[in-house]
Amino acid sequence: MQTGDRNDAIGVGVIGLGRAFTLMLPTWVQDERVRLVAAVDPRIQACEQFRNDLGGATYDTVGELCTDPAVEAVYIASPHQFHAKQMEIVAAAGKAILVEKPLAITLEECFRIVQIVDTTQVPVIVGHSHSFDGPVLHAATLLSQGRFGDVRMAHALNYTNFLYRPRRPEELDTAQGGGVVFSQAAHQVDTIRILMGGMVESVRAHTGRWDSSRPTEGAYSALLSFQGGAFASLTYNGYGHYNSNELMGHVDEMGYERQTSAFDYTRGALSMVDETSETRLKQARNFGGDDYRREMPASTPHHQHFGHILVSADKADIKLTTKGLDIYQGGSRSFVATPKSSVPRAEVVDELWAVVREGMEPLHGARWARATMEVCFAILESARTGNDIRLRFQVALSRKLCPRPDKGSHSGTKQKKNPGS
Amino acid sequence: MQTGDRNDAIGVGVIGLGRAFTLMLPTWVQDERVRLVAAVDPRIQACEQFRNDLGGATYDTVGELCTDPAVEAVYIASPHQFHAKQMEIVAAAGKAILVEKPLAITLEECFRIVQIVDTTQVPVIVGHSHSFDGPVLHAATLLSQGRFGDVRMAHALNYTNFLYRPRRPEELDTAQGGGVVFSQAAHQVDTIRILMGGMVESVRAHTGRWDSSRPTEGAYSALLSFQGGAFASLTYNGYGHYNSNELMGHVDEMGYERQTSAFDYTRGALSMVDETSETRLKQARNFGGDDYRREMPASTPHHQHFGHILVSADKADIKLTTKGLDIYQGGSRSFVATPKSSVPRAEVVDELWAVVREGMEPLHGARWARATMEVCFAILESARTGNDIRLRFQVALSRKLCPRPDKGSHSGTKQKKNPGS
Ligand SMILES: NC(=O)c1ccc[n+]([C@@H]2O[C@H](COP(=O)([O-])OP(=O)(O)OC[C@H]3O[C@@H](n4cnc5c(N)ncnc54)[C@H](O)[C@@H]3O)[C@@H](O)[C@H]2O)c1
Ligand SMILES: NC(=O)c1ccc[n+]([C@@H]2O[C@H](COP(=O)([O-])OP(=O)(O)OC[C@H]3O[C@@H](n4cnc5c(N)ncnc54)[C@H](O)[C@@H]3O)[C@@H](O)[C@H]2O)c1
Numbered sequence: 005m006q007t008g009d010r011n012d013a014i015g016v017g018v019i020g021l022g023r024a025f026t027l028m029l030p031t032w033v034q035d036e037r038v039r040l041v042a043a044v045d046p047r048i049q050a051c052e053q054f055r056n057d058l059g060g061a062t063y064d065t066v067g068e069l070c071t072d073p074a075v076e077a078v079y080i081a082s083p084h085q086f087h088a089k090q091m092e093i094v095a096a097a098g099k100a101i102l103v104e105k106p107l108a109i110t111l112e113e114c115f116r117i118v119q120i121v122d123t124t125q126v127p128v129i130v131g132h133s134h135s136f137d138g139p140v141l142h143a144a145t146l147l148s149q150g151r152f153g154d155v156r157m158a159h160a161l162n163y164t165n166f167l168y169r170p171r172r173p174e175e176l177d178t179a180q181g182g183g184v185v186f187s188q189a190a191h192q193v194d195t196i197r198i199l200m201g202g203m204v205e206s207v208r209a210h211t212g213r214w215d216s217s218r219p220t221e222g223a224y225s226a227l228l229s230f231q232g233g234a235f236a237s238l239t240y241n242g243y244g245h246y247n248s249n250e251l252m253g254h255v256d257e258m259g260y261e262r263q264t265s266a267f268d269y270t271r272g273a274l275s276m277v278d279e280t281s282e283t284r285l286k287q288a289r290n291f292g293g294d295d296y297r298r299e300m301p302a303s304t305p306h307h308q309h310f311g312h313i314l315v316s317a318d319k320a321d322i323k324l325t326t327k328g329l330d331i332y333q334g335g336s337r338s339f340v341a342t343p344k345s346s347v348p349r350a351e352v353v354d355e356l357w358a359v360v361r362e363g364m365e366p367l368h369g370a371r372w373a374r375a376t377m378e379v380c381f382a383i384l385e386s387a388r389t390g391n392d393i394r395l396r397f398q399v400a401l402s403r404k405l406c407p408r409p410d411k412g413s414h415s416g417t418k419q420k421k422n423p424g425s
Numbered sequence: 426m427q428t429g430d431r432n433d434a435i436g437v438g439v440i441g442l443g444r445a446f447t448l449m450l451p452t453w454v455q456d457e458r459v460r461l462v463a464a465v466d467p468r469i470q471a472c473e474q475f476r477n478d479l480g481g482a483t484y485d486t487v488g489e490l491c492t493d494p495a496v497e498a499v500y501i502a503s504p505h506q507f508h509a510k511q512m513e514i515v516a517a518a519g520k521a522i523l524v525e526k527p528l529a530i531t532l533e534e535c536f537r538i539v540q541i542v543d544t545t546q547v548p549v550i551v552g553h554s555h556s557f558d559g560p561v562l563h564a565a566t567l568l569s570q571g572r573f574g575d576v577r578m579a580h581a582l583n584y585t586n587f588l589y590r591p592r593r594p595e596e597l598d599t600a601q602g603g604g605v606v607f608s609q610a611a612h613q614v615d616t617i618r619i620l621m622g623g624m625v626e627s628v629r630a631h632t633g634r635w636d637s638s639r640p641t642e643g644a645y646s647a648l649l650s651f652q653g654g655a656f657a658s659l660t661y662n663g664y665g666h667y668n669s670n671e672l673m674g675h676v677d678e679m680g681y682e683r684q685t686s687a688f689d690y691t692r693g694a695l696s697m698v699d700e701t702s703e704t705r706l707k708q709a710r711n712f713g714g715d716d717y718r719r720e721m722p723a724s725t726p727h728h729q730h731f732g733h734i735l736v737s738a739d740k741a742d743i744k745l746t747t748k749g750l751d752i753y754q755g756g757s758r759s760f761v762a763t764p765k766s767s768v769p770r771a772e773v774v775d776e777l778w779a780v781v782r783e784g785m786e787p788l789h790g791a792r793w794a795r796a797t798m799e800v801c802f803a804i805l806e807s808a809r810t811g812n813d814i815r816l817r818f819q820v821a822l823s824r825k826l827c828p829r830p831d832k833g834s835h836s837g838t839k840q841k842k843n844p845g846s
Binding site for chain 2: 154156157159161163165206208209210212214215223225226227229233235236237239241243244245246247251264265266267270271314316318319320321323332333334335336337390391392
């Protein structure tokens, strides 16, 4: 399976050149530990741009992509509903997998994936998700070392305009994986599980479906209990009024400072647009689209984030910021910076490298991600039935966390000299 | 029952000259619609100071206080466990009642109180609580008028050092009404009920008891659902690390700007102090205590508050601030100031005046407060049993809310010319 040498950049094949790929592109082209070599996407324009701008090969099918010997690892960034099937094909070809969250859209699919992974023994990482954000891993490391005593509770809040950004039809249909639980709780739950050690015991939740023109979940509040008695409260609202970036120093999810907290899209903006046009609108601003500008602005001093997050341990409360950790004791704050690469989302490549080149267990493996999705499914079920849902397939953090190396170390990010080539 | 004329200041008798009274004192002495005339407290020093500084009579028993013809309304600010019994005596004497939150410490007591109120027909208001804060009533007024469409969800968060302030032994014993659920959820739940219309349907909650030297609830997270499908997430942590005043512009609960968010007392500070000494420590800084300084600093431009509160309706999200309401639509914020009296907590006197002088129904009546306590009891029960608790004794807002008059109106606050005399 490992075709490269221990120090060669990992050859990455991509399935799906849409929004997720567009957001990961700065990472792929700037991090010298990876190089894009191939892609599959039904959109001809995107394939063309991939060949022209990035110099990689494009294929018609996932099966063909997997025969390309330059492809060591496959980044699956297609819509949710394709993840399970495509993982099966890639795993059968023996390639390592980085698959976008959510892992899959039913628990059955998640089980099938775990089985495939067990059988084929291919390395699997589920991400990017915001649980890769530097300050999340940093806080989880300190907490899991017991630095602040027992971890007791967490609180997470995020208010965005998720529901009103241009969407594919599936993204507005819960049965097909639409709504904020599949796409956003997958981030928030994963993050809180990493901070709290992973073992969720029960879930109670309410969801909101408040706009009949976008008939899927646009908001939720969930209460999670953890093994040992800790608990967490998670709240997400994607209806596009309050913008919780104001709690994060007006830095947006991607780590950029914003002059304004006004949303690009809000309720009603897309109400005159039909499904097909809306899908086109979504595609236009992504790779291969008419309005696409490669987003590789000057490096930002900020980590990416997923809203306001507080974790309480016996000896301190920790607030995650876009630069590191605010540690509160007795109301007084001290700040600990989280080392940051100039490459955004370098933490994803850290894990890919550790798994593919160094044979380590993934932190965000298939069982881990199944457990996160079990919580997401429980949020929907609890909201529907009014019951407390007990969880059965949780797993604890599978390996010791270690903070990303500050600089200079062998496995640390090195930025390419000529990114984009 | 009404001994005064329609425009006379209401004569107030006080039961319990401790912390709560100390915090209300600026209101009693500055608001010209009320005057302190009598008090009962087992602490001789406090009674002495009451006579000397405030010129009122003091009595040995509640029964005697109630025979004082100058007493029109009685403010019950004794420890929780005395509220029910003392209300019974006061109601039998036909005096109006303002009783501190929590109404009582068992649902049975709450029922008995409602029965007494029904029988005697005395006016009852339960407060002060932070649901009287100007911005809460202002937001509730706009929301209940349907100004922003259907109300969908709310979120409340408060992190303090509640557990580490000097306490009486009962305050650290849940069975006697100790811990943050009785003393702090009583504020937070009341506030959220007013904003959401009152009718809670179900409660799921977790509580934290994480310091064996203070063996009562120091934290909770609760999920409330409301009639019609709205929901709210409430989180409170009183363990004294993070200080959520930083989300309120560093304005504290009482409306004062603070240079520092460091807490006066934190974990361990009282660990060498025995129960009796700790009770004395609590008393020392209150009325009649050795370290008491009458807290009547220059008027503040800020309303009091109980942490960070967001309410979402279809057409807007509202964030309560210490000066009014931030109203968000599409991420853009507009601000609406909430009129503020120079007398702190004038809203309590507004309601007392409306009820005693104008014969209006209280907003914070006994049934209303019983419903708030039903939610608090459900928080404890849900945390203990792991179940979702259905509520049975909820009541909707009993009268149309109206914002407090801006100025000059007949029933608006007028500050005394010579406060403290
Ligand atoms: N981690 C993140 O920050 C993030 C952000 C956005 C999306 N995502 C995830 O990425 C995935 C894709 O979402 P998106 O928003 O990029 O969607 P998208 O519609 O923008 O992109 C999907 C792309 O996949 C292509 N595609 C469709 N069917 C395909 C198939 N069968 N095989 C190969 N390619 C196919 C489409 O043409 C399109 O280019 C989702 O699972 C989503 O949850 C993650
Ligand atoms: N609304 C608020 O902001 C607020 C703040 C603090 C307390 N409170 C409420 O006020 C009540 C009292 O709490 P506290 O913190 O002031 O307690 P405290 O101990 O500071 O004061 C209680 C006072 O009542 C006196 N007392 C004790 N037993 C009495 C009795 N049987 N009859 C008459 N007086 C008696 C005590 O001597 C003391 O002076 C509680 O119900 C509490 O929840 C409300």
